[in-house]
Structures are given as structure tokens and as C-alpha cells.
Amino acid sequence: MTNPIEAAESASNALTAQGRILESIDQYYADNCVFIEPDGASRTSKDAERAHLEGFFASLKSFESATLHGQAVGDNFSASExxxxxxAGDGSPIIWHETLVRTWQDGKIVSEKYYTQA
Incomplete structure (x- = not known):
């Protein structure tokens, strides 16, 4: 039997890998989800994160790819690399290497913290 968090994590990651990040947020994140950036800045709702990402994506010339390197799932916890x-809008390349650490409650993500990698 598949762990329900593992199934939801895999489905959320599949949407992200397809560039459908906003859809993933709509489907898998709690309304009061907290998003924490590597510098400690945070947004405290799904709506705030969605607005933040809509603005960011609008500033891009293109979104080329999102590559999932691996994921791990535990009790009400998941992580993906x-x-x-x-x-960027000015034509410069943007490459982010990130690990996303998520806490789950009642089948929804209630917190997501981003860790950047060199």
C-alpha cells in the first residue's frame, strides 16, 4: 500500500517537473501554508506564494526545465531535490539547485522550506 503522503508528493513533483508549479500549489498546499526562503524571508499563505510566483514567472523570458533528482518521504514529511x-527577462541564465523540505497535515503541505545548493 502506498503512503498517501508519498503519492501526493509524487503527484506534486510531477506537476512541478512539467512546469505546472502553480497547479501544484493549488492542489497540494494548505491555504495557510508557510513558505520559507533560504534567507529567512517567508510568505504565510498559499495565495501569497501564488502571487509571488506569478510575478516571478511574468518576469522571465522563459522557463526551460525543472529536473527532479530525488525525493524522500517520512511521517508527515517530504523532501525533494x-x-x-x-x-531572466534580460536574457541571462538562471539555474537554481534547491532542496524543498515539506511538512504535511491532513493531506496538504503546511510548510515548505527552500535550501539552495552551490
Whole structure:
């Protein structure tokens, strides 16, 4: 039997890998989800994160890929390692190597913290 968090994590990650990040947020994140950036900045709702990402994506020339390198799932916990490749509005490349650590409650993500990698 598949762990329900593992199934939801895999489905959320599949949407992200397809570039459908906003859909993943809509489906898998709690309304009061807290998003924490590597510098400690945070957003305290799904709506705030969605607005933040809509603005960011609008500033891009293109979003090339989101590559999932691996994921791990535990009790009300998941983590996934990613490489995101994009092109900024000015044409410069953006490459992010991130690990996303998530806490789950009642089948929804209630917190997500981003860790950047060199």
C-alpha cells in the first residue's frame, strides 16, 4: 500500500517537473501554508506564494526545465531535490539547485522550506 503522503508528493513533483508549479500549489498546499526562503524571508499563505510566483514567472523570458533528482518521504514529511533552469527577462541564465523540505497535515503541505545548493 502506498503512503498517501508519498503519492501526493509524487503527484506534486510531477506537476512541478512539467512546469505546472502553480497547479501544484493549488492542489497540494494548505491555504495557510508557510513558505520559507533560504534567507529567512517567508510568505504565510498559499495565495501569497501564488502571487509571488506569478510575478516571478511574468518576469522571465522563459522557463526551460525543472529536473527532479530525488525525493524522500517520512511521517508527515517530504523532501525533494531539484534543478530549475530559466532565462531572466534580460536574457541571462538562471539555474537554481534547491532542496524543498515539506511538512504535511491532513493531506496538504503546511510548510515548505527552500535550501539552495552551490
Amino acid at each position: 531539484w534543478t530549475f533552469k530559466m532565462t
